[in-house]
Amino acid sequence: MMKKTKLYILTFSAIALVTLVTALGSLRYYYVSAREALLAQKAQSGQREIRELGTLLEQQLQAGISSVDVIDNLQQSIQNTDVQSEFVCMYNTDGIELCHPDPSLIGRKIEAGNSSFSGSGSTQSFQDILKSGLLASGVRNFPEQANRSSEIVSVYPVKGTDWMLASHTNINALQLQLDNLYQRFLVGTIGLILVITGSSFWLIWMIYRKYETEMDVKISGLNEEINSLSMLNRQLELKQQHTENSPIPKKENTRKRLMTYQKDEIITIDTDEIVYIVLNDNGVSVITFQGNTYTINSSLDDLMKELDTEIFYRANRQYIVNVNAIESIWIYGRNQLRIATRPQCPEPIIISKNKVSEFKKWLDR
Numbered sequence: 001m002m003k004k005t006k007l008y009i010l011t012f013s014a015i016a017l018v019t020l021v022t023a024l025g026s027l028r029y030y031y032v033s034a035r036e037a038l039l040a041q042k043a044q045s046g047q048r049e050i051r052e053l054g055t056l057l058e059q060q061l062q063a064g065i066s067s068v069d070v071i072d073n074l075q076q077s078i079q080n081t082d083v084q085s086e087f088v089c090m091y092n093t094d095g096i097e098l099c100h101p102d103p104s105l106i107g108r109k110i111e112a113g114n115s116s117f118s119g120s121g122s123t124q125s126f127q128d129i130l131k132s133g134l135l136a137s138g139v140r141n142f143p144e145q146a147n148r149s150s151e152i153v154s155v156y157p158v159k160g161t162d163w164m165l166a167s168h169t170n171i172n173a174l175q176l177q178l179d180n181l182y183q184r185f186l187v188g189t190i191g192l193i194l195v196i197t198g199s200s201f202w203l204i205w206m207i208y209r210k211y212e213t214e215m216d217v218k219i220s221g222l223n224e225e226i227n228s229l230s231m232l233n234r235q236l237e238l239k240q241q242h243t244e245n246s247p248i249p250k251k252e253n254t255r256k257r258l259m260t261y262q263k264d265e266i267i268t269i270d271t272d273e274i275v276y277i278v279l280n281d282n283g284v285s286v287i288t289f290q291g292n293t294y295t296i297n298s299s300l301d302d303l304m305k306e307l308d309t310e311i312f313y314r315a316n317r318q319y320i321v322n323v324n325a326i327e328s329i330w331i332y333g334r335n336q337l338r339i340a341t342r343p344q345c346p347e348p349i350i351i352s353k354n355k356v357s358e359f360k361k362w363l364d365r
Contacts, residue, residue, distance in 0.1 A: 011204055016197045023189050029183050035175075042086075043137055043152050046167030050088060050114040050156040054165050057158050067161065075099045075106070085173040093162040095130045115142045119155065126153075130164050133157045139171070149173075159279065225331045232329045232337070240324050243311060254308040258286060262295045269294060271311070275325040275341055276349065277303060279318045289325070291343055313362055315339060319349045323363075 023241040053074075060070045074090060080085050081101040090099040095110035115126045119138020129136050149172035156165045258269045273288045279300055286294045304314050315321050325341045332338035335353035351359050 006082075008201075008205065008260050010196070012201045015200045015204075016193070019193050019197050019200075023193050027182075027185060027189050031185075034181075035178055036172065038178065039152065039171075042169045043154060046086075046152060046154040046169055047137055047156070050154055050165040050167045053088065054156045054158050057163070057165075058160065061158075061160060071098055075103070079103060083168075084170060086167070086169045088165065088167050091130050091164045091166060093131050093133050093164060095127045098163065113143070115146070117141075129155060133164065135164065140168075141198070229329060229331055232360065232363060235360070236323070236326055236329060239363055240326075243324060255306040258294075258296055258303075260286070260294045262294070265293065271307060272324075274312075274322050275343060276345060277320040278321060278345075287343070287345075289343065309362075310365075313359065315349050315351055315359075316355070319345075321349060 010316070057070055057074065060073070061067065065073075069157060071090070076343045078088050078101050083101050087101050088114050089097065089101065091110065092098055097108045097110075100106055110127050110130060112127045113332065114123050115139050116123055117129045117140050119136055126140055138152075140151045140153040142148040142150065142257055149170055151171060152169040152174075154167045157163070158165060158264070168259075256271055258274075260269065260273065261268050269286055269288065269336060273290070275287045275289055277286050277300065283295050284298060284300065286296055288294075300314065300317070300320055304320060307320070311323055312320050313323065319338060321341065325343075326339055327342040328340045329345075330338045330340065332348070332350060335356065337351035337356055339349040339351065341349065
């Protein structure tokens with residue numbers, strides 16, 4: 001019982017470990033892939049937003065609206081928007097804030113050491129990006145003393161002006177959202193692992209239990225066969241001892257010897273010297289304990305009528321066997337017996353399932 005319990009525990013642990021490693025590895029892979037995809041998507045959406053906004057500003061200028069009014073309209077539209085996650089502002093090429101969700105920052109100038117900008121395989125100051133007056137997209141990093149998190153920034157130059165629209169996405173805020181999502185997925189994954197592990201363990205236990213029951217039945221059947229075989233061999237020993245120590249008086253009509261010819265010589269074979277008699281292609285042959293083989297002109301049916309049935313048994317249509325020549329009895333196939341003789345017969349002597357009961361009675365009398 002302890003071995004089975006230990007096996008169940010090891011099986012459960014193995015399933016749980018494999019499932020846990022696989023699930024957490026997959027979850028981490030999907031998390032990293034989702035993070036990269038989300039950052040790329042935010043960069044693209046920021047570029048699209050300021051491009052559309054820049055086109056709108058260009059159309060207003062072309063419609064004759066003054067630059068002051070255009071700036072004022074933009075400021076009103078973005079004022080007090082959330083700067084903790086995503087927002088839009090506008091600079092000029094000198095790095096001065098023209099519009100910002102926080103009005104107090106309007107007029108502030110971006111200095112050279114304010115932040116660095118990484119994009120398109122190169123890194124330069126954000127001030128230089130604004131001075132270039134070119135479209136750009138990348139990550140804006142701040143020095144430690146600024147106490148500000150990195151941002152995904154895209155800048156767009158408004159045609160006919162020195163204005164530079166910029167979209168900002170706070171990476172830390174984005175990371176926080178991802179972490180919250182990751183934790184939810186982690187909890188769901190752990191729950192799924194428990195369900196999968198429990199279900200797998202239950203299925204394996206049911207399959208093993210069914211297999212164990214079948215094995216118990218087979219083992220029980222084998223034990224019964226072994227017991228039956230042991231009993232047969234014990235009966236064989238007793239019958240052999242009985243025939244050796246207390247020879248049964250032969251009936252008047254039983255033959256004590258068989259006669260055959262070998263060339264011109266007449267040979268007699270004592271029945272006590274016979275191991276078995278076999279019907280083969282050459283006729284009926286008699287095999288003796290000395291290993292000699294003789295051919296006789298009698299059928300097995302006629303011989304069984306004349307031989308001592310206490311000593312000889314008709315095993316099947318091909319063999320008559322001497323009980324004192326039987327060395328052992330084995331289970332053969334399904335519900336059959338195989339007799340091993342001494343000297344050994346080159347072919348197995350089989351007792352068919354229909355004669356097993358009769359053979360047992362013959363041994364037991």
